[in-house]
Amino acid sequence: MKLINHTLLFLSGILLLSICLWGIFFYYQVLNQVRNTIDEGMANYKIVLIDKLRTDTLISERKVFRESNYIIRQIDEDIALNVRDTYRDTLIFSELKNENYQARLLTTAFLGAGNKYYELKVISHEFDRGYLIRKIASTLLWFFLFLIISTVVVNNFVLKKTWRPFYRLLGYLNRFQLDKGVTYEPETTKISEFSLLNESVKNLIKTNIDIYDSQKQFIENASHELQTPLAIGINKLELLAGENDLQQVHIEKIGNVIEILQRLSSLNKSLLLLSKIENRQFIDREIVCFGEIISSIVGDFSDYSEYMRINVRYKQEGSWCHSMNPDLARILVMNLLNNAMFHNRKDGEIDIMLSASFFKIDNTSDSPELSPDRLFRRFSGSNKNSGSSGLGLAIVKAIADFSGLRVTYSFNGKHVFSISI
Amino acid sequence: MKILVIEDEPQMMGLITQFLTEENYIVEGAHGYEAGLDKIVTYDYDCILLDIMLPDGNGLTILKKLKELGKSDSVIIISAKDSIDDKVKGLDLGADDYLAKPFHIAELNARIKSVLRRKNNSGSILVEVNNIKINIEERSVHIDDQSVDLNRKEFDILVFLALNKNRIAGKSAIAENIWGDNIDRVNDFDFIYSQIKNLRKKLISHNAGVDLVSIYGIGYKLITK
Numbered sequence: 001m002k003l004i005n006h007t008l009l010f011l012s013g014i015l016l017l018s019i020c021l022w023g024i025f026f027y028y029q030v031l032n033q034v035r036n037t038i039d040e041g042m043a044n045y046k047i048v049l050i051d052k053l054r055t056d057t058l059i060s061e062r063k064v065f066r067e068s069n070y071i072i073r074q075i076d077e078d079i080a081l082n083v084r085d086t087y088r089d090t091l092i093f094s095e096l097k098n099e100n101y102q103a104r105l106l107t108t109a110f111l112g113a114g115n116k117y118y119e120l121k122v123i124s125h126e127f128d129r130g131y132l133i134r135k136i137a138s139t140l141l142w143f144f145l146f147l148i149i150s151t152v153v154v155n156n157f158v159l160k161k162t163w164r165p166f167y168r169l170l171g172y173l174n175r176f177q178l179d180k181g182v183t184y185e186p187e188t189t190k191i192s193e194f195s196l197l198n199e200s201v202k203n204l205i206k207t208n209i210d211i212y213d214s215q216k217q218f219i220e221n222a223s224h225e226l227q228t229p230l231a232i233g234i235n236k237l238e239l240l241a242g243e244n245d246l247q248q249v250h251i252e253k254i255g256n257v258i259e260i261l262q263r264l265s266s267l268n269k270s271l272l273l274l275s276k277i278e279n280r281q282f283i284d285r286e287i288v289c290f291g292e293i294i295s296s297i298v299g300d301f302s303d304y305s306e307y308m309r310i311n312v313r314y315k316q317e318g319s320w321c322h323s324m325n326p327d328l329a330r331i332l333v334m335n336l337l338n339n340a341m342f343h344n345r346k347d348g349e350i351d352i353m354l355s356a357s358f359f360k361i362d363n364t365s366d367s368p369e370l371s372p373d374r375l376f377r378r379f380s381g382s383n384k385n386s387g388s389s390g391l392g393l394a395i396v397k398a399i400a401d402f403s404g405l406r407v408t409y410s411f412n413g414k415h416v417f418s419i420s421i
Numbered sequence: 422m423k424i425l426v427i428e429d430e431p432q433m434m435g436l437i438t439q440f441l442t443e444e445n446y447i448v449e450g451a452h453g454y455e456a457g458l459d460k461i462v463t464y465d466y467d468c469i470l471l472d473i474m475l476p477d478g479n480g481l482t483i484l485k486k487l488k489e490l491g492k493s494d495s496v497i498i499i500s501a502k503d504s505i506d507d508k509v510k511g512l513d514l515g516a517d518d519y520l521a522k523p524f525h526i527a528e529l530n531a532r533i534k535s536v537l538r539r540k541n542n543s544g545s546i547l548v549e550v551n552n553i554k555i556n557i558e559e560r561s562v563h564i565d566d567q568s569v570d571l572n573r574k575e576f577d578i579l580v581f582l583a584l585n586k587n588r589i590a591g592k593s594a595i596a597e598n599i600w601g602d603n604i605d606r607v608n609d610f611d612f613i614y615s616q617i618k619n620l621r622k623k624l625i626s627h628n629a630g631v632d633l634v635s636i637y638g639i640g641y642k643l644i645t646k
Contacts, residue, residue, distance in 0.1 A: 224501075227522065228430065228432075228433065228522050228523050229432065230523065231522065231523025231524065231525075232432045232433055232436050232523075234525075234591070235436055235525065236436055238525075238526065238527070238589050238639060238640070239436075239439065239440060239443075239526070239589075241589055241636060241639050242588055242589045242642070248637070251636060251637055251638075251639070252637045252638060254639065255636070255637050255638025255639045256638060258591070258638065258639055259638055262593060265523070266605060266606075266608075269605065297603075300600060300601060300603060300604065301604075301607070303612050303613070303615065303616065304604070304609075304612040306612070306615070307609075307611065307612030307615060308609075308612070330603065331603075331606075334603055335606065338606050338607060341607075342608050388608060392606075
């Protein structure tokens, strides 16, 4: 829920509640006032009436209100002496309307001529509480609506303007990606909280980008520094293996160590390449045509695929050229092809299909469908000990991301990797 | 043959020196820019291995100085950074070859031999091992004056192994030399075996005075019989 709507809902809830409470209070106030006024009127009327009646020697009893608004009946003295003036609400049946209506009723007693006691009941004009409630409620409802509308207007015009720096910051944070590293330039605001927030976010982001960059740089430097010692190690072992007085078993052991170092070296090379891509060191772009690249790489790898007993078929249905770094384009195709061979089986197949806007590489394999989420992550491969660097597809993904390409994986009995725009 | 190695990394220097000494070269070392400059001004060398990333200066300046002095020493640039710029600059300044670190020592050996061969016998570029004569320019091989038919890869492997005769050439060094740097992406270099097997058959059938032996897990060696 948006902040503005939340405020609005909250405000309207409070408004509604307070207006309801206030309405009830107001209703009782008005009701009291109206009653008092009516009762006073009735009291005055009673005085006038009694004044007139007191001197009447013959007071005729009146049983029904009819045209006048009082009734009189004679009562015993002891009852009369106990009568106090009482006001209450009552229902009067109107023959005219043929229904009951609400009114106030004053009951009193007086001593008329001839020492006779009378009970006098005076009724007021119609006094409808329901009508009062409806009237008050509808007035308050309109008032409430008016308040809500004003709140919406205030929210939209005032709050939106006030909160603008906040929404701008929010939009930026939402789009923020650490590896893209766009620094934040907040708009200046007079509101000190927002200004502080902007400043804090700016510093936070800057610190994080710096740390991220130095980490990336560290990985690149570390793998770069590792390269030469590794190569020296391998070369020295090869020299050692060439010495004459070694026995076969020693040479084999040296061979094993060399193999391990070579794997380490190739892992390191991949790591270096990956950090170079991430550190944007392949910025030169030109129009690269995948048709030529694929056929040249298929040619380069033909001995390897023959040795692995994999049948590589290449079908070119169209020609696709894309603006990207040519070295990365080659590495992309090579890594995909190498991946397709490495995870293939003996006497397996690889089908490469190039069209005018994409290419795809299908390979047979003994492994089941893979999870596309994990596939392109570093070192997520299942077989750690088989000589795979675990970085091949991570490099593919990094190149695709960097070059504005999309890499997708699907499974239809074969593993299918496709590259498209 | 005298070779100067200008290299600041002691391990690398040791490795190159050891290897080249075993190849019967006279090897001199210079551990930095100043030392290297001193050496090239004072002495003449057949070949200079020049690391251009030196702590106290740029190796390319040494190369410039060498050319200013009008010396004809062959120069192979070694660069830690795999940068096209350095390569182009170096070759423009008159370097004979360029090798990016890290490299296989067998590859360096082959490069040095090619450079020296170009320098010394300009024209016929011939590698001879026992009764085998390899003409690198014409890409032809003769055993006892009888021509041998080799495909491109077999020929390149033979040249590479012949330049490193009696030394182990690692599988990856062979693969990268013949199939190109990109082949280092494959996970298993044993695929070169089929070419080597065919080459070996051809050598045996022509009674060559050499044999190709496999060194378990490491690579191959061309040995003279």
